[in-house]
Amino acid sequence: MPALVVVGTQWGDEGKGKIVDVLTEKADFVVRFQGGNNAGHTLVINQKKYIFHLIPSGIFWPQTVCIIGNGVVVDPEVLINEIEKLKNEGLKVDSTKLLISEKAHTIMPYHKALDMAREKKAKQDKIGTTCRGIGPCYEDKVARKGFRLIDLTYPEIFKEKLKAILEEKNFLLKYLDADTIEFEDVYNKYTKYGEYLKPYLTDVSLVLWKAKKEGKKILFEGAQGTFLDIDHGTYPYVTSSNTLAGNACCGAGLGPSEIDMVLGVVKAYTTRVGEGPFPTELKDEIGNHLRDRGNEFGSTTGRPRRCGWLDLVLVKTAVRLNSIKALALTKLDILSGLEKIKICVAYEYEGKIIDYLPASLIEMSKLKPIYKELPGWKKDIKNIKKFEDLPEETKIYLKTIEEYLEVPFYLISIGPERENCLILKNPFEN
Ligand code: GDP
Ligand code: IMO
Ligand code: MG
Numbered sequence: 486m487p488a489l490v491v492v493g494t495q496w497g498d499e500g501k502g503k504i505v506d507v508l509t510e511k512a513d514f515v516v517r518f519q520g521g522n523n524a525g526h527t528l529v530i531n532q533k534k535y536i537f538h539l540i541p542s543g544i545f546w547p548q549t550v551c552i553i554g555n556g557v558v559v560d561p562e563v564l565i566n567e568i569e570k571l572k573n574e575g576l577k578v579d580s581t582k583l584l585i586s587e588k589a590h591t592i593m594p595y596h597k598a599l600d601m602a603r604e605k606k607a608k609q610d611k612i613g614t615t616c617r618g619i620g621p622c623y624e625d626k627v628a629r630k631g632f633r634l635i636d637l638t639y640p641e642i643f644k645e646k647l648k649a650i651l652e653e654k655n656f657l658l659k660y661l662d663a664d665t666i667e668f669e670d671v672y673n674k675y676t677k678y679g680e681y682l683k684p685y686l687t688d689v690s691l692v693l694w695k696a697k698k699e700g701k702k703i704l705f706e707g708a709q710g711t712f713l714d715i716d717h718g719t720y721p722y723v724t725s726s727n728t729l730a731g732n733a734c735c736g737a738g739l740g741p742s743e744i745d746m747v748l749g750v751v752k753a754y755t756t757r758v759g760e761g762p763f764p765t766e767l768k769d770e771i772g773n774h775l776r777d778r779g780n781e782f783g784s785t786t787g788r789p790r791r792c793g794w795l796d797l798v799l800v801k802t803a804v805r806l807n808s809i810k811a812l813a814l815t816k817l818d819i820l821s822g823l824e825k826i827k828i829c830v831a832y833e834y835e836g837k838i839i840d841y842l843p844a845s846l847i848e849m850s851k852l853k854p855i856y857k858e859l860p861g862w863k864k865d866i867k868n869i870k871k872f873e874d875l876p877e878e879t880k881i882y883l884k885t886i887e888e889y890l891e892v893p894f895y896l897i898s899i900g901p902e903r904e905n906c907l908i909l910k911n912p913f914e915n
Contacts, residue, residue, distance in 0.1 A: 488703045488739070489912050490730040490747045491813075493710030494803035496757040498783070498790065499750040500815030500898055502526025505542040505706045507896065507906050508748075511913035513701040514550050514693070515543030518736030519726040520708030521558035521592060521622070523615040525784025529901040536784050539564045540583070541706050544571065550581070552689055555588035556726065556736020558622040559634060560597075561678035585682060586689040586738075587635035591675070595654035595666050596621035602661035612722055613759025615785050623725040634686055637679025647672055690738025697743050702913050705733040705744075711803035712842075719842075719849065722761025730807040746912055748895065749809035751800055751886075753817045756790040758783045762849040765793035765829045779819040794856065796829040797889050798840055804892055811912055813896035814886070817879065818905070823861040826882060829854040830889060859885060867900040872907050 491508070493499040506528045509515050522538035529535075530545060537544070539559060541551040553559065564585075571578045596618030604611045614620060625631040630650060636643055648668055655665040696703060709728040712718045716727060726732070730747040734740060754775055757763050766772065772792045775781065781790035803809065820826055831840045832852040843849055862878040869875055875883075887894060897907040 487700055488697060488705070488743055488745045490705040490707065490733045490744060490807075492707035492728065492730050492747065492749055492803075492807050492809075494749040494751050494800045494807070494809070495710045495755055495796075496712050496763075497708075497710040498525075498756055498758065498781075499710060499752045500813075501707060501750050502528055502537065502542040503815065503898060503901065503903075503906075504748075504750050504813045504896060505704060506530075506545065507903060507908070508704055508911070508913065509543030509546045509549050511702060511911060512543060512546075512549055512704040514552055514696055514703045515541040516552040516554055516689075516693070516703060516705045516733070516737050517541050517557050517708065518554040518705055518733045519556040519728060520724065521617060521619050522560050522563045523617050523619045523724060523785060524708035526706075526708070527784050527901070528903075530903055532902070534901075537567065538785060540567045540571070543704065543706070544576070544578070544582075551583050552692070552737070553583075553585040553589060554689055554737035555586035556732060557586070558590045558592050558619060558626070558726075559585070560592040560617065561634070561637075561675070561682060565678065565681055580684045583685055584687050584689055584692060585634060585685040587686040588633050590622055590626045591632045591634055591637060592618040592622045593632065593675070594671055595651070595658065596625070598658055598663055598666060599654070599661070602658060602663035606661055611760060613761070617785070620725040632675075634679070634682055637675050638683050638686070640676045640679070643676065643679075644672060647675075693737055693739050697739065705730075705737065707733070711806055712799060714806075717806050719761045719846075722759065730809075746811065747807050747809050748811045748813060748912055749800070749803055749807060749892070750813045750815060751795075752815050753795060753820050754779070755793045755796050755799070756781050758786070758788050758790050762846065763791055763793060764832060764849070764852045765796045765854045766791050767793045771823075774823075775819065779816055794827045794829055794854070795886070796854065797886065798829060798832060799842060801840075801890055802842055804890055809892055811895040811910070812887075812890065812892050813898065814883070814894055815898040817897060818865070818867045818899045820882075821862060821865050826859045826861050827856040828859065828885065828889075830857050831855040857885065867905055869899060869907070872897070872909060
């Protein structure tokens with residue numbers, strides 16, 4: 486299986502980072518292709534926790550080259566901090582270990598300021614963004630007003646374009662009652678960032694094309710999740726990029742026939758950070774229990790995550806949208822100790838049973854989940870090493886999900902550490 490895309494099937498934070506880290510043991514390249522530092526991907530290695538916002542989650546494996554594709558929006562300050570932190574840990578993060586697309590767009594200070602100012606002004610209508618400037622940066626990319634990382638390495642051209650753009654941005658910031666931004670400060674900082682990042686910049690598409698020809702194993706690491714996708718998510722409560730597996734091609738510069746397989750990551754229950762519809766949300770003690778036991782607080786913003794039962798209508802839709810042929814289930818250990826476990830298998834909408842998510846927010850708000858109730862299990866499963874040793878009730882839970890989705894589990898994650906993972910089949914060993 487030379488080229489594998491890993492995506493989230495819910496609203497993000499499914500445990501993609503952990504799964505990517507586990508799978509990278511057998512990969513030559515790990516590639517981020519969309520999103521930015523709105524992502525927070527957590528790895529726990531030897532009891533030490535690492536959260537990556539931009540660096541691909543395969544960075545700790547010695548044989549692997551990490552790539553940031555053109556579809557990613559890069560906050561250079563955040564990226565440089567991540568590189569420096571890893572270097573301080575003694576890791577080699579030079580231009581042979583990390584490659585960055587010269588075409589990736591740059592998050593500028595006014596993107597962050599606009600994101601924050603809009604959220605503040607919107608009050609109860611806010612999206613609940615991470616305020617990292619993601620939306621405004623993608624807006625400028627599409628409006629052809631953005632700066633790609635390569636543009637920072639041409640100071641004279643950058644200077645003129647920045648002056649012109651700041652006029653428009655400061656006009657907007659004033660309208661939003663936010664502080665305006667000074668040219669000098671941005672220019673000085675960003676030209677330095679350009680110098681720092683220059684050795685890492687390259688034509689990522691070409692590197693991947695050559696790698697594919699040589700039969701190298703490439704893992705594409707999705708950020709966010711299917712229902713945060715700008716087209717197919719719960720619009721407007723979404724992020725500003727296509728999070729679906731199909732975007733691995735555009736976001737890295739590799740054609741669709743080069744992708745061999747898509748693996749979806751499913752959390753054993755559902756969480757969501759920020760505003761927006763969530764049919765199976767639990768605003769009761771079970772919701773609180775899942776949040777406490779699952780430590781469901783945002784890896785990027787620290788906000789409490791909204792929690793609810795597993796929604797298979799959503800996940801089945803994700804299987805279709807992403808062409809998912811294998812699944813990784815995460816956080817199964819968090820369900821241990823519950824008397825009963827519910828899984829949403831359909832919705833009731835105005836007296837009718839439906840098995841899809843409507844496009845309209847009004848319709849979404851009227852959905853009543855229809856649950857299948859399964860027996861829980863008492864045993865702590867975190868240190869189990871073999872699938873056979875899982876409690877019978879856990880196996881019933883897994884079988885029910887597999888049968889509904891008609892896709893097999895390849896990995897079952899039962900704890901945050903690398904080792905807490907039952908690998909039933911490694912997609913790179915096909
Ligand atoms: P991502 O954005 O999809 O990479 O997910 P996050 O890192 O934001 O959130 C997932 C959280 O769950 C992190 O704190 C992980 O360390 C943790 N995690 C991942 N898999 C498991 C698991 O199987 N069990 C438990 N208990 N924690 C897990
Ligand atoms: P990972 O990769 C969970 C959510 C935000 C907000 C919406 C829009 O860690 O799974 P944005 O800042 O992107 O404009 O915010 O999207 N969001 C995420 N939620 N996990 C993420 O990433 C997210 N990235 C963005 O909370 O609701
Ligand atoms: Mg996350």
